[in-house]
Amino acid sequence: MTKRNAYTMRDVARLAGVSISTVSAVVNNKGIVGPDLTAVVQKAITAMNFSPHAGARGLRIGKTNILGLVVQDITNPFFVEALRGVEDEAIKHGYEVLVCNSNDQPDLELRHLNALYTQRVDGVLLATCDSYAARQALVRDRAPIVFIDCVPMKAEVNCVVTDNYDSCYNAIRYLIGLGHERIAVISGRLVHSTSIARVEGCRKAMQEVNLPVLEESLREGDSHIESGYRIGLTLFQSPDPPTAIFTLNNRMALGILRALRELQIPCPERVSVMSFDDADWAEVFNPSLTTIKQPTYEIGKAAVELLLQSIQSASDETTLEPRQILLKSTLCARDSTAPVAKS
Amino acid sequence: MTKRNAYTMRDVARLAGVSISTVSAVVNNKGIVGPDLTAVVQKAITAMNFSPHAGARGLRIGKTNILGLVVQDITNPFFVEALRGVEDEAIKHGYEVLVCNSNDQPDLELRHLNALYTQRVDGVLLATCDSYAARQALVRDRAPIVFIDCVPMKAEVNCVVTDNYDSCYNAIRYLIGLGHERIAVISGRLVHSTSIARVEGCRKAMQEVNLPVLEESLREGDSHIESGYRIGLTLFQSPDPPTAIFTLNNRMALGILRALRELQIPCPERVSVMSFDDADWAEVFNPSLTTIKQPTYEIGKAAVELLLQSIQSASDETTLEPRQILLKSTLCARDSTAPVAKS
DNA sequence: CCACGATGTCGAAACGATTTTATGTAGTAA
DNA sequence: TTACTACATAAAATCGTTTCGACATCGTGG
Structure with a gap:
């Protein structure tokens, strides 16, 4: 079902009576196709409810537009709020987010990282569950990575954490x-x-x-x-x-x-x-x-921004100094704290 | 970086001195390659830290091994716990999960569904934020779908909900x-x-x-x-x-x-x-x-089971009656409820 | 009337895996 | 020895896109 009835660019091209490359140019609105032909192609696209195959696209251009997020414990509202920041920011830039919960198990975390690499995600956000394991080595030369909340000990990495x-x-x-x-x-x-x-x-x-x-x-x-x-x-x-x-x-x-x-x-x-x-x-x-x-939401947001820069510089072949971003917290004084009682 | 240094099966084949198809056979352990050659190939694979390109694989076999999950509001612990159930069950069957938060906005939900289709996910789990919109029509013939928690009004669909x-x-x-x-x-x-x-x-x-x-x-x-x-x-x-x-x-x-x-x-x-x-x-x-x-975790788990069946039957070209799964809840009586006071 | 960019469209070769088909090499029996 | 079966491996087609170079068309200036 998933792919049986799925229309391809070839189908669209045939219906519109143009070549595949023209369809491609329209889909990615490159602006090099004349307005009349563009209209014809657009009509064919909507008629067939065509949507391009992300996998094929990714294979060709070497980019999946997917980010991976691995957290220690999704049950913790902290990570949920960070996830929201991550997702909102990711969407804004046209990325999807693959979410993984390592459940505080280093081996599961590792498994997730490998899976993300197999998926060829463009970058990884990692709230590692073990600061002593040299996770960054595992992802080096695989994908850009930004650590959040919990960072590896004594290592120069991109990270976003609360102060x-x-x-x-x-x-x-x-x-x-x-x-x-x-x-x-x-x-x-x-x-x-x-x-x-x-x-x-x-x-x-x-x-x-x-x-x-x-x-x-x-x-x-x-x-x-x-x-x-x-x-x-x-x-x-x-x-x-x-x-x-x-x-x-x-x-x-x-x-x-x-x-x-x-x-x-x-x-x-x-x-x-x-x-x-x-x-x-x-x-x-x-x-x-x-x-x-x-500033939980902001941590997620900032982490994605940093990651996207990192991805950019990787494709530019430029090197970027790892950046550590420290965010301030707020003390919310309420009723559970009071001056010490005289005894 | 992501793809520059990424080794392909061709590289592995070259290093191992065998053909690409042999490597493929080993990776998907088809059991048709001799034990000695298998060992050689394995060594080459680990030496190069090779991991197959999921996108290319998906393109060829028409399956991504990714499930999509769209929830109304990830801030709600209910959905987080369901997400855990979904993820655990998905991993068990070799799937990844693409998580989307529609934030109770029908148009955002729709956008997510389209994005998931573009990614050619093998199936979708949807906690819709609008039971009156005919969401199921939008995904029909695109991918198998299972609704959780919130289902479309008067429609025969696969779903898992609390009673x-x-x-x-x-x-x-x-x-x-x-x-x-x-x-x-x-x-x-x-x-x-x-x-x-x-x-x-x-x-x-x-x-x-x-x-x-x-x-x-x-x-x-x-x-x-x-x-x-x-x-x-x-x-x-x-x-x-x-x-x-x-x-x-x-x-x-x-x-x-x-x-x-x-x-x-x-x-x-x-x-x-x-x-x-x-x-x-x-x-x-x-x-x-x-x-x-x-039974929040169980809802997620059951939903994935149902979805996988649905995916299976779709690839079998068999038709499956939509199933509605109702799960029982528990009343936890505590101190905030008491017999009514006499006035 | 021809040469010449400019513009717009098309054809074909990738990308990295899977799978079918073909090929080679042994080993066995007639 | 020959033919035939098994079995292991190699080669090539394919999936759906993108992209580069080729090509056609046209108006303009020489």
Whole structure:
């Protein structure tokens, strides 16, 4: 069905009584075909509901007009919003987007990258799930690539990320400003460059005011609700629980809140909670949640812009210095954070 | 870059000292090449990091191994979870997925469908944003199609949906069982078959117990937070406010909850809230939200299975009766619903 | 009246894979 | 030895486009 009844340029040419190359010229409106013939061809095209075969076109011109996007976890609203930015920008430039979810599995990510290469996508956007694997080597000389959110360690690559370090530095400063001294930080998995940068930012802020950086209150989660919940429970069973918790991802914040509710610990009276990543429910929550909001949509958009430049320069045979784009976040102060209670 | 350095079968053949057809036979392991030669070819393939050009292959065999997925609104977690189901199942059968977001705009949806046809995808999964437009005509004789979630009105098509009618019937019965008589229903836009079916289910349950179906408490929203909020506000400014609210989508429930908080109306003491669509925050909310949980992942999975059958039968030239698959939902009773308060 | 760009159209050769047909080489039996 | 079967490989046609060079037509200026 798919191809049986599909009309080709030859059919159109026959119906219009012109040659194939004329049809091609009309389809790609090269402007070298006379207006009367153009009209005839156009009529034939619409009559047959003809649409050119992208695969054949791609084979000939060596370009598919498809971009690949590989994300760690499509379940995370962060990546969905980035995807929107990617898609909108891609469409604007006539590209389609092949979306792959690696589900935080490096081998699946690799498989996706290989599949994208087989499809000969013109470029790849990658939110890698393992900053230590040398992914960039795998795609080198295959297709231009731009990393988003999570980038390879110590490698000069094109990437677009939030300024994680600064964001977290500011977040902790904010908590310190409220009088908190016992601050727990719950990070995502430390194989992600994002997590590492965020933790560093937190550390810096604490050290700056000579707060002891409590290793036991720096916990590594896995970005899912369960880990936040579990860590929350143990954190409050310790003899000297924190007065503020900063989760480096929004779903772990949900876990913390569940733990608090279960333990009947009032927020923000006894403990302040703050989270990286904003979400639509954050404002409606009771108490509404203080968050750091990333310019998520813009990350996707900027990444595509960078990728298209990269593709362009590759076809020009010019070399382009890898660019690192850092985007600023916003601190959304709400009700889940409050000055530390006197004890 | 993309194609400059890309090796072809000819290169592999040259390196291995065999003919192109032999390489092809090895790549598609047809099992007709001797074991020793196969080894030689394999070595050449890995040495060159060769991977076949999907476009060329597709051109020849008339199959791209790509499926298209068009959704109304990728921002809605429902579609993300369905997407996961689609992708996992697609990968399992060697397909890639081209994801498109129509953003609830019929013209954008149409544009996406045309683009997918141009790409010659082997099949399309469509969550249409307008049940009244005759989308199926547009794709007929182009590619097999399976509708998910939102289907065209009065048309015999392949589709996979939740049993919306029954789900809502049961939901309202549940509220009635708690003693509620003044029940407000907030639907999504009534151009979606889902909304229509859900409203019908609600109506049936109310009529069955001779509850007056209050047209003024049946409000049409647009599935976004704002509309829930706005409707919530007006609903409680009416002289005789409802004792229970059932939103037919989870984001509108967020809007309702915001309105309740702003108006200082306690839930569930003064009003019970219930929502279609479960979400990860629903359980953590305060009070935790009673929801109807759809088998979202399964919808995606089932849709791909159906689509692959459809593709198969199309290439067999056999005809297949359109199938409608109805999946059951689950009622998750939590704290936001309670017996009606005595006044 | 011829030479000459300019303009507009066409024919044919790619692009990289698959598949059919043809060819070659052994091995077996008459 | 010859013929015939098997089997492994080679060559060529094909899929639907794009694009380059060729060709025809025409008006203009010499």
